[in-house]
Amino acid sequence: MTTIRLFQFAAPARFYRLTGALVPWCWAAFAALAAVGLFIGLLRAPTDATQGDAYRIIFIHVPAAWMSMLLYLAMAFWAAIGWAFNARLASMLARAIAPTGAMFTFLALWTGALWGKPTWGAWWVWDARLTSELILLFLYAGFISIVSAIDDPRRADRAGALVAIVGSINVPIIYFSVKWWNTLHQGASVSIAAAPKMASMMLTGMLIMTLAFWAYGFAVVFTRVRAIVLEREQHTQWAGEVARTSPAGRTPGMQT
């Protein structure tokens, strides 16, 4: 009986309704957290002694970089579950995560370049941290192209899962690159093993921004996975019922 309960949200119809109910709350959490995080980061946190105000990029750079790695692992995890247990919904979730992960990877690279220029004197260097993060962007791109290139959705899911799983070796490489190699990129300021090496208000702002990005990630991934579920399930009875009860265009705002 427990098994049935455990998998009750694995039914697309249930999952569709559950995520539909969660999305507005994710947006509310994002708005509140981002407001507080930006207030601290831009208006309250003191200027850094060595990096001046350029360091304020940290409030989006670090959360974006963390999200890029975490979302990759989440994508690989759900892709693997979808492959191993033939769970369609897990594969759909993996597909829904990919674009958001790619966007955060791009943002980590972009904000990193804008931070590197004033502090290192270079937009880009081929050091281990930057290069492995760029490879992460290519892995996301590879996953997205392979799943969209294969017509049969389940075959596409399996091919994508292979890319995602093999590529996940890159995530620990990114994370530990600043330890393993002598990089221009600074070492971790925050880790679970040691006390954070930054002022508490800077740290607070950064962690709140990270939570905000988490809430954003959930909101967007849930919205996209609902689209994917409908695309795949459009010939089922429940999808027809959903479409009839909430016709496109008449449903209010974010709740659709």
Next chain:
Amino acid sequence: MIWNSAADFFAMGGYGVYVWGSFGVTLVCMATEPVLALVRHRNAQRNVGDDGAGVGS
């Protein structure tokens, strides 16, 4: 509040172009992506309605 004036705030101690270049692009990306996801959802909903499948099937 750590800034003396609005101009001070936008100047970001001389790093304005880097700081606002980062926050600006982040804002654009994080505003565009949800819209694209929402549009995709709308289209999916419309397609379900269109093909008439699911009625009694």
